[in-house]
Amino acid sequence: MARTLSAPVTVAFDYTRSTGPVLGRFLTGLRDGVVVGARTSSGTVVVPPPEYDPVTHQQTTDFVEVSPAGTVTSWSWVPEPVKGQPLDRPFAFALVTLDGADAPLLHAVDVASPEEMSTGMRVQVRWADERVGHITDIACFEPAAERDAVATEQPRSGDMPADADVDPVTGIITPVELDYVYAASPEESAFYRGLAEGRIVGQRCPACHKVYVPPRSACPSDGQPTSEEVELSHEGTVTTFCVVNVPFMGQKITPPYVSAYVLLDGADIAFLHLILDIPADQVRMGMRVKAVWKPEDEWGTTIENISHFSPTGDPDADYETYKNHL
Amino acid sequence: MAKQPAAVIGIGQTHHRAKREDVSMAGLCREAMDRALEDAGLTLDEIDAIVVGKAPDLFEGVMMPELFLAEALGAAGKPLLRVHTAGSVGGSTAIVASSLVQAGVHKKVLTVAYEKQSESNAMWALSVPIPFNMPVHAGAGGYFAPHVRSYIRRSGAPNHIGAIVAAKDRNNALKNPYAHLHNKGTTVESVMASQMLWDPIRYDETCPSSDGACALVIASEDVAASSPNPAWIHGTVMRSEATSGAERDQVNPQASRDAAAVLWKQAGITNPIDEIDMAEIYVPFSWFEPMWLESLGFAEPGEGWKLTESGATALDGRIPVNCSGGVLSSNPIGASGMLRFGEAALQVRGQAGEHQVDGARRALGHAYGGGSQFFAMWVVGSEKPSS
């Protein structure tokens, strides 16, 4: 048996970014099929345009259209692409100085092997089939003919395509999805394994002797791991609670429901769970409750084995018995 | 060894909104920074070091965003620090920036704190599921509501106290052009009539979700000498305790009480309600005003709600609280603590405009975070501290 329990977790959100005027100008250009850089106060043309001038710190305003073709100034082979990269087969990341620019842009180059890459090689933009105003409108770069063979225009200032003024890009959506393996601590693992056997297992701190549920890798008062195992009652007292009426993203339980701190008999700390089998407006501080378990064949190593807590029908606990747990 | 004197000589903030779609993250920070620099009469090139504060990176989906922001913030070629202490971060960041001056290491430090909540969803970012657990509570409101219930039970406060706070802060916000919410006509009755979200917390008793930033310029004694109205730092404190511990007092945490005791001692204050002219206190849910009044020593335990009910915390009261409209009116999370610190400094500089407390000479800035476990506070004054 592994020392600890672990399980996969995906952290995913489609972020909505407002770009501000400078990056917006760059992305508007990509949507319209042109690469836009900016001239800094020192006279160099930089792509993508820096939002603020590196010397004067003023917002960038002098935009310059540059060529979609350029020269590789450095590159690195990607033998095992990771999720989300521009190509799902081996490729090169490269710094590409576009004709008309003085500083390179970072992007991918689509070639089959590192032997086809070299510093100084000529590449050109391969546009995405659909352009929306995003850095991925440049699908990647691809090898190009020598400079003289490519029809490139001189950099232009000022006379931007009309679309840029009419319908500028002001925001982008960037999906971020990260996969992790989450592991519980050894103490938590003991707790979850106990739940898989229908037991609620706490541990006592060797220094302050308080019983923690779930057990802890460090008692927050003393900084020592809880150790001595204590099997806890399945009954306890509601110390305090709230009625959740608000729906939120990722919510698994339909509101309204009662989220309550339940102080199990024998424990020195309350833990959060649901109170059901009673109208939400009748739940009380001090109410005595008992764990209602899901059918045994649905159990796993999870707190969800306990479906919820339900009133025992016993008289409420005296305030004095739980007031130190608020 | 005593700390070197330090003062706030520049304060800037953005217009806070639900969505600042007109600016990037850099643009948001620069809006606050440029105002603070103009106020201080300094340029970015004159700044020695920059300290950035922000709440969890998952909010904007950028890991350590100060790195990509470095050039836009003018930090390239300078020391750059990034502080993250949960909701108290805006206050902690100001304290770290102050300490760079108080240590005698730098003379002109710029600090900026921001949050661009519209890039994602805070409820999501704070509730990423953890395996083997079940998501019982619903964001920050769901976390704090049970403890508000405990406060009400312990103090015997009437149900409408939270609504008094909300109505006061929302009306104060009408006097603050930078505030996110400008809800005219908010009354105790209208707050009480708003939807119950996390019983006992109603919709109008909760903070909004804002995009915004706040920046401060903190200077040494010799630099501050050229400022017409520096806000001198009389005391700073940070204290932390655990999120959950056996018999932890979640209504009036020991870290909060300890922090206040240390702070008042540093500032030479023996009776805060008489010696502090106004307070900007981190109140994201209305009931935290009476809770923190007690914890900070403005009222005896169980009596904070009486201070609120009496009107003492109103703009013209004995101890005005959150004259800016507070977190209840603007909540760019990472910046919210620095806004409290900055608003306190604005008051003692006499620069708070319509929400100025007449003759404010000493003010409290306060922030807390996590599960009421991280505390950051400062006292600023119009006079240089004597010791």
Next chain:
Amino acid sequence: MRDVAVVGFAQRQMEEFDGSPTCVELLVPLFAECYEQTGWTRKDVGFWCSGSSDYLAGRSFSFVQAVDAIGVTPPVNESHVEMDLAWAMYEAWIKIQTGEVDTALVYAFGKSSAGVLRRTLALQLEPYTMTPLWPDTVSLAGLQARAGIDAGLWDETAMAEVVNRSMGDAEKNEYAVRKGASSVEELLARPMYADPLRKHDCAPVTDGAAAIVLAAGDRARDVRDKPAWISGLAHNVDPMSMGTRDLTRSPSAAVAAAGAGVDGVEVAELHAAFSHQELVLRRELGLSDDVAINPSGGPLSGNPMFSAGGIRIGEAAKKIWSGEAAKTLGHATSGPALQQNLVCTMEGRA
């Protein structure tokens, strides 16, 4: 300025930690080691500061539970930076300089293996035009390595020499997760991975944690006969953009070194997670050829995210404690291609 010394240091490095991303289980024994070294209890610590990353852990507020490991009844004077341990130490050093406290314990932790590290770190890039392409850490380092090769500043052999020396030295480091000397020829015969980098040019993905103890004046002298007195501590940052930086240089490292003062340094522990970065740093820090570099084996033998920079300072401090060197240097970096740098120099005093 007050005299402040590094008086305690503890570390853990491992390929894969099977515990929780909060790493509380790792911190408890680390703190115990620090107390043993100093003869202190937690109540002797005036200030605490930690370094960690929510994105490494995959959840918000990953540092919050770590304070449990301290034991925070009564509450503590504490802060956190979303940065490497070295910068947490900087904040603590500042705190001591203000006179508010005389002692500090700083710590950091990170479970790099919880996600795909080189992909997770793409979140650290400019989010509008870089992160959407998911440039991985190894590729960005490769761009930097090739820039130096193309410019004739170093070559594959020089990179292999760095690796060979590090792997040999790592054999003496009980915490190293990769070790074993071979030869430059043998290393160069191994296949290219992310051309121009071979796998051994890249630090191994490492989990771990570390803690450093600081004390001022007599508090330091009470702990050790030879405290590692901090003679210089400075940090600086460059712009992120890969396009506008000269990737063969790291100006912020040079500024930090100038601020800290490197004259007389005998041993330098450099936070070079890729072999060529050691070559960049030697030049920027102005280290002469007789300075011993990374006698611990350095980051190529173990690179726990958010601790590895601080571990360099701890390793350098140990050389002062033992009397092996009179002046040493610890360096930490953060961001892509040596964007942000910190230099701490330490010396023994009679």
